[in-house]
Amino acid sequence: MTEHTDQPQDPLSIYQRVEQVIERIRPAVQSDGGDLELVGVTDEGVVQVRLHGACIGCPSSSMTLHMGIERNVREKVPEVTAVEQVT
Numbered sequence: 718m719t720e721h722t723d724q725p726q727d728p729l730s731i732y733q734r735v736e737q738v739i740e741r742i743r744p745a746v747q748s749d750g751g752d753l754e755l756v757g758v759t760d761e762g763v764v765q766v767r768l769h770g771a772c773i774g775c776p777s778s779s780m781t782l783h784m785g786i787e788r789n790v791r792e793k794v795p796e797v798t799a800v801e802q803v804t
Contacts, residue, residue, distance in 0.1 A: 732758045734794045739766070742789055746772065746781070753786065762798035764790055778802075 729737075732755075739755050746753055750771030757765045766786065772778045787800035 731762070731794060731796050735764050735790055735797065738790050738793045739786075742786060745785075751775070751778075751781075756803050758797070762796050764797050764800040765803045766800060767803055 735758055736755055739753065743753060747770075751773075752769040753772065754767040754769065755764070756767050759765070764787075766782070768778055768782070772781065775781075782800060782802055790800055791797050
């Protein structure tokens with residue numbers, strides 16, 4: 718049996734792809750004094766994030782979470798079903 722060396726490497730995992738999206742949007746969150754941390758991705762495709770800094774207790778954090786973070790993540794990683802905040 719012959720090995721194929723021209724095979725692409727394993728595609729990035731869902732976690733890694735979500736992490737890339739988080740890294741792209743993190744500067745916008747940081748510019749407002751907050752930050753976010755990717756905690757995990759469940760088997761059901763739910764992304765778990767932890768908000769830090771000014772995001773904690775901010776009345777706009779729910780909108781940021783759903784309209785900013787979730788929209789971007791789901792657009793780039795279609796396997797994601799939701800984004801939720803964990804403490």
